[in-house]
Amino acid sequence: MQISWKRNFYILWVAQAAALLGFQSVQPFLPYYVQVLGVKDLSEAAVWAGYMGTASGLAMALSAPFWGAMADRFGRRPMVVRAMLGGGLTVLLMAYARTPLELVLARFLQGLLAGSVTACITLVSTSTPRAHLGYALGMMQSAMMVGAAVGMMGGGALIDGIGYRDTFLIAGVVVVLAGLSVQIWVREDFQPDRSRGETKRKSGVIADTRAFLRLKPFRIVLVCLMLTQFAFGVIMPVTPLFLQELAQTDDIASIAGFIFSASMLAGGVLSVVLGSLSDRFGANRMLTGGLLATAVLYALQGFSTTVLMLGTLQVIAGITKGAIRPVANVLLTQSVSATDRGKAFGVMASATALGWAVGPAFGGYLSVHWGFRSVFGVTALLFVLVGVWVWRAMRGLD
Template identity: 35%
Template sequence: MPFWRRNLYILMVCQFLVLGSMSMIMPFLPLYLQEMGMTDQSEVELWAGIIFGANFLSAFIFAPIWGSLADRFGRKMMILRSGFGMAIVIILTGLATSPIQLLFLRLLNGMISGFIPASIALMSTCTPKEKTGYALGLLQSGAVGGSIIGPFFGGILAEMIGYRYIFFITGIGIAIATFVVLFLVKEEFQPQKKVKEKRNFFTDAAMILQQKKLIVLFGVGFLMQFALMGAQPLMSLFVAELHTPGGYIAFFAGLVASVTGVSNMISSPYLGRLGDRYGSERVLFFAMIGTAIFFIPHFFVGNVWQLLVVRFLLGLFVGGLSASLNSLIPKYSPPEKLSTVYGYNTSATCLGNLLGPITGGLMSGWIGIRGVFLIIALILFIAALVLKLGFHVRTPNRHKPSALRAG
């Protein structure tokens, strides 16, 4: 077996463990705040958005720095740094007793995070170019598979042992995945050759930000994550509004999160192959259009069963978003600065992850959670338009696959 394929399978399993562990508690963050003694509903919604987004504020700042270090010292080292660091911080999060402590630990977690971006960068550098879309799609399937199992078992565990102990299980799961990477993943990393031109973090940033295609991708990534994360911390509250059978709010909140992941996992490898054949920019464009369309029915659902169907259909298109975006980045990045570029892309998506939940929490107080879904659909349509104009995406089928190159 080629070592890149072996790395792919190992990292797919590791991302499954990491995302499965982390997603066990995230859908229930508002309920965790209520357990701490917060009773006012509007206050819970606001704090949930702030704490949920705090992780992404520090990640937004530090992601390019970790990316630059990965180009100098290797991507595997960044995976290990992030994995062991997050395991410790998340275990400490289970000991938090106030929203302020929870906020601080989420900021710290974002500062040391980067397991997923470093894994993507490692696979992008060791995978044959004609297999990149497939490899990143399969890698995303592993991550999404974890996001399926995590909320489902998190909902069961929340009913059995409470929210606090799930943090301890999460930390242990991430530590196990990191040890697997330590002993099994192989990276053929060669340090950058010294160049006469004096370069530093800021000169590299200036060089990267001069690439117009990369700026478009960063902008699309921001809008995409801003939209997708806008309602994420509100979903368990929305499920509660739908009067779940038997009153099992935590269980059905986890199930709603999981069903989207099921369809996402199914579609990601298939859409990745389509990206390798017809162009990742086309797959990304149509995936955003489909995602926008299926956010609209969220406004009209009347019970949790209807919501489950809509979320499943939504996930079929969401599966083509991140993998397609990540497949496009190596095409326009200097090879020796690929991890740095991924770092900037992570910053853009983290900014969306930061502002999306905060904005969604604020807007839900004005227009309701249902109204937020319509705003999300509009933002995704705008993101698709930005991509089409920036890459001149050709939609007719008469063009030959070989001629379909980005831009």
Template identity: 30%
Template sequence: MFRPRATWEKNLIVLWFSVFATGMAFSEIMPFMSLFVDTLGNFTKSQLNFYSGLVFSITFLVSAVVSPIWGKMADHYGRKPMILRASLGMAIVIAADGLVSNVWQLFALRFIQGIFTGYVSNANALLATETPKEKSGQALGTLMAGLTGGSLIGPLLGGFLASAFSYRITFFITGGILLVVFITSVLFVHETDFKPVPAKKLTNTRGVIKALKDPQMIFGMLLTTLIIQATNNSITPIISLYVRELMHHSGNVTMVSGVVAAVPGIATMAAAPIFGRLGDRIGTERILSIGFILAICFFLPTAFVTNVWQLGILRFLVGISDATMIPQVQTLLAKNTPVEVTGRIFSWNQSFQYIGNVVGPMIGAYVSGIFDYGGVFIVTAILVLLNFILFRINVANKASNKIRQS
């Protein structure tokens, strides 16, 4: 435990706790965001739903647009300055949320929060470039486990803080957590192997694409990321309603829904480092393929469960399949991206994740309105199947390109 460690191992330890805290800070305000919006005016039910959705989604939409810009700056100035910018900016903006007096001020701050995106993507990029390639799967899988764990605990902590204090105080505490992330990153994160890319060398997307050995594979993985995020979030609008239906509108639906929503994160947090190490040994592509097959096998029967225990078990298994996907995609990006454009590629990946976060719930809400709740899981399984086919085509093309080049 106390052996001397390489710089990348020290960075991994610090960044694990930092992304854990960041994931926790992001997710802890979500359970009461719509309730906080309701305190900012006298809204009808439809108005409240509209404003809550607007306030929630604007951060992801803005983040999807600006992430490539920050990625470009990361390749020129370094990944550490970008994680410092993101953590300090978010600390100030989220704390300021507790001072708003109307919904449009909150909307404006959530818009600005989207601009200060990029901590996690640049933490991934920094770790990917500082870590030996043969250890990248383990490192990125472990980092993803930290983010998942924080995102899992966040709603529980946010609900407790809001109940014990108030919505506004919770925003201040959340800002304080991110300030600690900023200070920790300043003191303990070290970027030792950064080689800045001249601003004039990669001024546009075309320059980045030219630097890639296999751009088709990279863009295929970005699309894979989008679909993974969309499928993971497609059930977000209906999970508590599905639980209520399975419980026949009786019992503590809120608590059970929280447990069912949390179990995939528990499974992912435990399994991601294991699959990361396994991928380093037997091949990242193989682990990702297994993950797609497992996800299909777990999503399909979820449409036909008859009680909440069956749902909880299958959701736990879905969490295991999640551990084989997003971390492995990031590992493939790290292994197939030149160091000088890693920041840009990881920021693009973050943008595709944000788009998936927006598209997924829309798909779930639309499908559940036509085919009921079970139909969402069937459609999700079909999307995973299409993603698997896309990925296998991508891998086949990569193999054929290697043969031609040799």
């Protein structure tokens, strides 16, 4: 029976949206959760939030190449199921954390087992006709952002209503159910490439990485995403706590959830359009424009004096950030063969996770010594540097 790529795609869209809903019901609020676990000072909370981000990113950097190789050997669907089931179980573990250190350990385990975003993108990129890749990857980005948006809004309301532990339990169950739905309903006609012989199949991660790095488009995307993920990581532990400082209220989770949700939703809706526009106007213009616009908006956020001002700028930044990942994913899929995309996305995930591993700890350090506002300026500068470099490096590729 012929497998319909559209049927698979829409099932994956729903499953990924549900998985991100579960993950993002709790993840943005971890800087608040550590305060419930005994950390009262906001600067110290930023440091612990940085540790959690670093632990997760480091674990993902270590495990991503392995999972990418497993995807090319055993199929892409099993990796999606593994990521969702493993990630869901670690969310359930977080519900029972008693100290910030236990929460850090749970995040490390989540980094080892999760990675549903990369797994889903790999499966979609290998099962979608080339002519529809821009649309499909843009739509998948929208699933992630829409799911995250609903999760953030619902998670914030649930936390203020029923508490952290019950919210974590509900979120974990949702992610596990998403993984089970992929196992039951998604079909994959996977046939490992046997034409290259044992030497190629056993070449290992290092040899694969060297081969990919010889491809200029892949090399550009790798560096771009690693640096942008570092920049996102720098600001990650600071934004919720800066919002808390401005809000001066105990019901901060609901407020933060609404703002983060609106930002994700704006990016999710427009990522479909932005992904398709890259097919028409070229990846260089779209990617560079998204990076530089994001830089401007982060710089402005550092001058925020009210929750409304910070929230509005966050929402607009969600739109510009929606132009970065879909365009980069299109470039990646066009630069490697379909049989190598599992390994390619694994290498890419490892590099971006490495950036994410370093960023949060650096952001926490900056917030302690220079204050919350300075971190926004540093993040903006990083995006400017990456945007200029990408524009120069990609000339002639469109």
